Amino acid sequence: MKKLTVLLVLALSLLGTAARDANAIGVYGIWWMPREDSVDADGWGIGLKEKRSLSPLFAIDGRVSYITFSDLDTNIIPIEFTGTIRLGMLYAGIGAGYYFLTGDSGLEDSMNWYALAGIEVLPGPISFFGEVKWQFLEPDFEEGSGSADLESLALHLGANIGILK
Secondary structure, three states, X not given: XXXXXXXXXXXXXXXXXXXXXXXXXXXXXXXXXXXXXXXXXXXXXEEEEEEEXXXXXXXXEEEEEEEEEOOOOEEEEXXXXXXXXXXXXXXXXXXXXXXXXXXXXXXXXXXXXXXEEEEEEXXXXXXXXXXXXXXXXXXXXXXXXXXXXXXXXXEEEEEEEEEOX
């Protein structure tokens, strides 16, 4: 039974390899969930990304998004770059970005990194994706009294539209 399950998961993950290998522009919604012991407020936002395939196995993307935390009067505007490796519909990657922090939180802009895993399904000319991202973000306070731990789990759900190479 274990072998059959592994073979089934592998077969399902390879379904996407028959799809076109296109560059794409994506739009996605964001649910940003900081660790319970750091911040007691979730963030919501929207993002754009442009994905470029380097080979059937490797891709890079650039992202810009906007996340707001209404309970904290804080907004985050990340500009990020991700390198991914994919196996069919499944992919994983690491990236880094610069995070502009606006609002009355007293936090300085910060540069940090993240890891993500996702799945992309291609039913037609538009592909749909979902991602889980572990965000390591620890900006300093403007007055120099330490840093805030904004380590978070973020969920992305969106669609990619293929563009010409």
